[in-house]
Every structure is written in structure tokens, then in C-alpha cells.
Amino acid sequence: MSDRNQTQESPEKKAAGIYAASLVKSGDKVGLGTGSTVAYTIKELGRRIREEKLNVVGVVTSYQSEAIAIEAGVPLTTLAQMPELTIAIDGADQFDKNLMAIKGGGAAHTREKIVSMSAKRFVVVSDPKKKADVLSVPVPVEVMPFGKELAVRQLKELGGKLVLRAAAKKDGPVITDNGNFVIDCDFGEIQNPKELAARISQIPGVVEHGLFMNVDEVVIGKSDGSIEILKK
Template structure:
């Protein structure tokens, strides 16, 4: 009996399948975090099994590392791997310049470190994540726990002078307690509505005492692979300006998704 996958799940898997075709034997890879990245890790493990690729992987979160290890991928630290050839990750929003909002999964700090330690970053996503102007998705900002309320007040004060629609910063919760990142920090989610100048906002946020990093990824992403529910994929490369289209065939969903 075949699993009944949602169109969004099929779109994510189609994008992931296309992205792992970019992987070559001997590469050092950054593995992203989130639901779309999880499809990528599974598709990557499938390629390793079928094609015998020798890869060294760096995970951007504990849960990605655990999944990759369980699927037989070699996972090391970034310090052990050194510079990476490619990072494949998801995004919560992206615009036409491939500026991203990331951090919905709570791993923005490690994701940004790994992405910027790579020759190339490719984002995999479904079409719903593309926007004309960033900001509908809350912008995550990672802060240290000490004095986090002061950091929140300073952040909200700063936002009043930025080109944004909203100024509310909410502490991310995990049930009844604050969400804690793998690095032991808290996350403030900024309800901005619209971000008129992402570069200016990113620079300003990182000047707030207690802020570790923010979820704006600027001039980091090189290409985006957009998946659709019917298996179609569109790959846009910002450097070359090229746009490629193809279709992924779902041959055996029982086999593909048996570990979910």
C-alpha cells in the first residue's frame, strides 16, 4: 500500500532529489536542518548506497547529524572537515535575489556558519516559500540566555527605526519552557511583516548586545531548487542567471518513504 503524501511533501522530495544530483564523489558536504533538508539527507543516503559515493558530511544540528548517521552517512565536525564543497539546506522564505530567512527549525547559527564555510550553497524548497519581499515569516534571532529580556527590549527599540512593519519580538517556546538551541541559546522571533532593507537590518541586529546571529542569509545562497507537487523542479542559479526545468519521477513511494 503506497503512502499518501501531501503535495508539499512531494514538492520537497522532488527538490531534494534534484539537489543531490549535484553531489560528486569525494565531496565535503554541509547538511541543512528542517523538514526539507531531511528529505535531502534521505535522498543523499540513497545515492550513496546506489552509486557508492565517498562523502564527508557536516551536520547543522544534532537531529540532522543523528538522521544522517542512522542512514549510513559519514558525519564529522566542521573543524575536522575544513572547507566544504557544497551545502544543501532549506529556507523559510527567499526572494528574487536569493536572500533568505532561515531559522524556523532553530539551527540558524550553525546553518550560517556551515553555509559560509562552503564553496557553494544550494537551497531546496517548495514554491510557497518564494516572496517578493521578505518578512511574512517571523525572523529568528539567536540570543544568549543571560539578559535575554534586555536583548529583546533593545531589539524592539532598534526595530522602530528600521524599514519594517512590525516591532514585536517574542521568545520562542517549546511547550511551557523556552526553546533552547543546540548551542544552549534562546531564539527571539521578530514579527516584522515586511523587511524593506534586509542588509541594513541584519547589520543592526548583530550589534545588539546578547545577539549571537540573525536568520537573514544575504549573499550566501548561490542557487535555489524549487519543487512542485507533481514532481516538476526549477533550478535557478543566481551567478549565471540560468534557469533549468525537469521532472522527478516517483518510482516507488513505499521504498522512498519507508523510514518516515
């Protein structure tokens, strides 16, 4: 069994993902994020649609989530058709005590941010290991290929140690669903996420960064199947 499959079968992620699906009500328009924890949410929504006649429609943030939703039987729409969503559910790479989060491990953070900002309520699903007193994991930054060199120079000026994310099974960099590169920027402990987010956003060629300031609540799954909920 691969490490990836072990992660997908995590009881913590399963507990958080399934609980998040219980927050969805009939008539809701649901933003569906990307990653192994949200996969449990999407599959549980599919079960509720089949068994409970739940009436919902989803907007996905990646081709990966689209495939899972189609297989699960979750009806899909687009932001063009449904620009205002009831709730968005997504994972995170890390979150702090103020519910500020870093996302983008799946290179879908631009679409994830658009979807989460389109929702009245943004719920992050996670396992306990993602909680931190201070954000410290690398911040993914999606950049246009044309602006990569300028972005690299200015991100370094902000104190980042940069790695252009490489594709896993082919030569060359990861290409996002939007046709751009992802630069993972290690800033160490981020004492002021809001200030850093604002400064990264000012760099020409940066499409979006993985610092999320709009999380309303976090659902943390435990190994015994219980959950903990953190709210602002």
C-alpha cells in the first residue's frame, strides 16, 4: 500500500470529511475543494443524495474533485451559473489559532480561494497534525509563466526560500488547472499572515497565493472518529 493510499484512509480525515457533509442542507449550493479529506465529504454527499434524497448542487475547484463528484453522483454546476454559494468545504495544509490557513498542496488554491470567497460559510476539514500556533509551512504561489522571473526575484526580497514545484511523473514543473506554475515559498514562521498576503498579492505576475484569511470554522477529525470544531 502506498503512502498516498494510507493518507486517504486516515480515520481522522474520514471523520472530519463525513461530519462536514452533515452541515449541508437540501437546497444548498456547495463549494467542493480538493484533497483527500474533502474526497470523503464528496462521497458522503453522494450517499446522502442516494439514500436521503438530499437536493444539492456542487461547484468543484479541480478536475480531481470533479471526477470524484461525478462518480459519487453529486450534481455539478459552475460559478457562472451559481455565483453565490451557501457553503464551501475544503482542506488545508496548516491553520493557526486565529483560523488563518495555508492551502495549495494540490496546486488548486486559486480556484479554491475563488470558490471559498463566493460562499457565505467556509469550513475547513482537517486532521490534528495541521493545527499550529504559528503558520510555518511553505506558501504556494501560483504565477504566470511570463512573470516567473520577476515573481521569483520579488518573493526572495520578501524573505522567501523558493522551490518551483516539479511534476511527480513527468519532467518539468507542475502546471495548474489554469496553465500556470506553482512556487512553494518558505518564509519560516509567519508572524503577520495578513501583511505577507498583501505584499505577495502586489507582485505582478502572481495569480494567487495560498494564504487564506476567510475561514469561518475548522472541523478536526480524531483517530477515534470524534471531531473537534473551532470557530472564530
